[in-house]
Amino acid sequence: MPAPPPAVDVAPEDAPEVPPDVARALEDGTNRERLELIRGRDALSDAAHAELLTAARGWRTLLRLVWRHPDAAVRVDGLRLVADAGLLAEGPAVLNALSDERPEVRDAAETAAVALAEAADAAVRAGAGDEAGRRAFVAALAAHLVTDGPRSDAAAGWLAIAASAGDEELAAVSADPAAGPKLTAALETNAHPGVIRTLLGLVSLRRPPRAALRAAGRTDPGFLIPLLKTVARAGAGALPGLPPLAWLGEPEGVLNAVPPCLQTAIEELADRVCEGGRSRRAVRLWLIAHGAAAARRAAEPVLRELPADARWDTLNAALASSDVDVVAWATELLVIHRVPGWPRRLLALSSHESGAVRAAAAAALRDAAGETGARPGAPRFAASRLARSGANRAGAATSTRPGRAARR
Structure with missing residues (x-):
């Protein structure tokens, strides 16, 4: 039986290759040459682009030049690179760019911060990633929160990740007198449920000044639902600074948007923060009329406390x-x-x-x-x-x- 022919490695014609000039610039090119690669990376092949993202992890000096560059387009390209490469160590620069006076830079920074938040979250869950870079970012985030507050969804996303990791810097932010009013303002005005959940999560974890929860008077679903989710997850006792909620005394209309899975949290919240028995009674009557079975059974004893006419009206409505x-x-x-x-x-x-x-x-x-x-x-x-x-x-x-x- 004749011997088989020797194996020959034949590269397919369409095998991805990194052009020699690109490979040289990635390996030992000047900052100017590498900056040109960054600015023109949309034209690179997939293989060359992958090599660029890997090499960029060692380009700290070049990136510092990018952040100081007066041209907004250069900063935007740098932010896009940071997002695509997942460069956690550049998080402080991304945060600084959130306050840039040029809208195109701010938009790119927002996108980059969200991308980095997702990368950091995955790294924390997997117990891997650039821990030193993440720690450096957390320190910058703490300073950012004290100076500007959580003004963007991206900053709030980072805040959630860092808070869950138990970083001491955020504990300091919670108690910082300069940060308290900014957290309060964010809770009072922000309409994004993710940001509100993040801030409430920080409140429950770090116990900031009581003033940070003055926003609890809000009754819009964008605030109410995250508030009840926090109570359902950690209990009302996790919100020590929560003031009396006047709207619990007149829950009709306010609580109609609450899903059944959160109705038991309403009663726990009422027990914790209502000013008197009247508000707690109003909440239980609402649960009797509108609640799911579990919430209704839990609220049933309130009927015995009512005058006969009120009991009859409640049952007729039911x-x-x-x-x-x-x-x-x-x-x-x-x-x-x-x-x-x-x-x-x-x-x-x-x-x-x-x-x-x-x-x-x-x-x-x-x-x-x-x-x-x-x-x-x-x-x-x-x-x-x-x-x-x-x-x-x-x-x-x-x-x-x-x-x-x-x-x-």
């Missing part, structure tokens, strides 16, 4: 809800709270299209037949639903009406 869970919950409470006309209402609800409502009406009628005049207690239908959900409310045994255990 019966008109489009949520059958709310209707079923209110149905069994008709007897417990002696809502006027409850026999007629229960007979009508016995023919409701929802099986849950019909079951609640039947349970209420059975209870009414044997316990007329008994004091209000926990509805059996609601209690069974609660048991199925796996929740164990303290005091459930004391809320059961007399005689029920004997009948079971």
Whole structure:
């Protein structure tokens, strides 16, 4: 059997190559030659461009010249290079460019800062990357926050990454008297949810001056949703400087944009910061009328604190809800709270299209037949639903009406 022919390495005709003049400039070219490569890199081949991004990591002297260059176009090209190469050590220069008087430079700096934030976040999560460069940037970020505050989304993104890494420089920013008013102003005026979440995250981690949370009076969803997410994640106790929230006393309209997954955070927030029982009661009544099942059950005890007329109005409103869970919950409470006309209402609800409502009406009628005049207690239908959900409310045994255990 003849021996196979020797292998021959044949490069395909379209194999990427770095032109000799580009390779020489990358290896030992002058700053002028390298600057020309940066400015004309859109015309480079993919292979040459990849080599340029790698080589740029050692061009600290050249980049310092770029940041001092009077031509805005040169600075823009430098910022684009920093973004594409992920040069974390150039973060301070990017932050400085956010305050440039020329809009094209500011726009390029914003884009570069966002790109670097993503690169740094990935590096922190992976436990790799330019740690020295990131630390240098954090120090510059701290100075930037004290001087200018978080004026851009990019700066806030960096802030979130550095805060999660536990850098001591940011702890100093939190307590710096010069930074406090700027954080306050950002919370009071910023409309970007990501920035607000970042600032609230810093507040919960670093405990800055109380003045930094004066913005809590805002009721727009752009602030309210991040605030409740912070409470849901870390608890209201993580916001020690939170002042009384006057709008919790009149939650109708304000809380309508809150998704069900954050409704339990509303009650926790109310317990923490409401000025008095009246505001907490208003929040619980809102949850009874509009909340998901878990939030409604948690708020149910407030009914016992209300005058009879107020209880009846609340339950009648719940019966008109489009949520059958709310209707079923209110149905069994008709007897417990002696809502006027409850026999007629229960007979009508016995023919409701929802099986849950019909079951609640039947349970209420059975209870009414044997316990007329008994004091209000926990509805059996609601209690069974609660048991199925796996929740164990303290005091459930004391809320059961007399005689029920004997009948079971």
